[in-house]
Amino acid sequence: MKKIGSVIPAIILLVFISVQSCKKEKNGSGETKTSTAGSRNSHNTGQNCMNCHKSGGSGEGVFTAAGSVYDSLQTGPYPNATIKFYTQPNGGGQVRATLSADALGNLYTTSTIDFSGGLYPAVSGTTGYTNYMSMAISSGACNSCHGSSAGKIWIK
Numbered sequence: 001m002k003k004i005g006s007v008i009p010a011i012i013l014l015v016f017i018s019v020q021s022c023k024k025e026k027n028g029s030g031e032t033k034t035s036t037a038g039s040r041n042s043h044n045t046g047q048n049c050m051n052c053h054k055s056g057g058s059g060e061g062v063f064t065a066a067g068s069v070y071d072s073l074q075t076g077p078y079p080n081a082t083i084k085f086y087t088q089p090n091g092g093g094q095v096r097a098t099l100s101a102d103a104l105g106n107l108y109t110t111s112t113i114d115f116s117g118g119l120y121p122a123v124s125g126t127t128g129y130t131n132y133m134s135m136a137i138s139s140g141a142c143n144s145c146h147g148s149s150a151g152k153i154w155i156k
């Protein structure tokens with residue numbers, strides 16, 4: 001009982017601290033930002049961008065889709081990949097949105113993306129090789145799964 005008694009307050013404290021640290025700067029909303037090939041304005045490669053780039057979060061811009069693309073060894077970032085969001089698996093249906101990751105391997109946008117019905121991401125390298133996600137997503141927070149519950153997004 002003693003252990004549980006001290007663990008629970010510790011968890012509550014941690015959650016409180018992280019919520020506060022994200023609230024420090026409230027300049028998140030209203031910014032328009034989209035990654036472009038070659039740009040280097042992003043940071044925190046591999047982290048879940050939407051931990052901070054959300055409504056009321058500390059990050060500049062509320063992202064609708066954001067994440068990180070790695071090289072085929074999954075050790076370093078893969079720069080300037082192209083990300084497309086299809087309405088059907090394996091590049092089928094319509095393309096609802098197209099993004100370019102930046103020079104640091106990060107993709108992000110504050111533009112509205114219609115996720116209704118689910119979207120299938122596809123990531124292409126600069127030589128045209130493409131990796132398709134076989135399941136549909138309803139949220140663009142790539143790194144909420146990739147790098148933790150799912151492997152890193154990679155391309156060659």
Ligand code: HEC
Pocket residue numbers: 025033041042043044045046047048049050051052053058059060066067068106107108
């Ligand atoms: C721990 C919180 C946090 C995380 C996680 C985070 N960001 Fe940020 N981000 C910030 C803050 C705070 C700023 C504004 C100050 C700054 O530029 O560092 C910012 C600014 C930015 C900017 C604007 C820089 C500029 O000058 O225009 C971009 C682009 C960006 N983040 C992309 C990302 C991407 C992509 C990810 C995920 C791979 C990410 N961020 C993860 C907190 C975060």
Ligand code: HEC
Pocket residue numbers: 065066067083121122123131132133134135137139140141142143144145146149150151152153154155
């Ligand atoms: C809800 C968790 C989740 C989210 C969110 C998510 N993915 Fe995935 N992704 C997975 C899982 C699990 C797989 C492996 C099974 C599959 O292909 O469906 C995968 C596979 C992939 C693949 C093919 C294999 C690989 O690892 O390269 C690509 C490409 C991909 N995802 C891109 C993305 C992009 C881009 C985003 C954000 C716009 C994203 N995913 C968001 C869980 C997620």
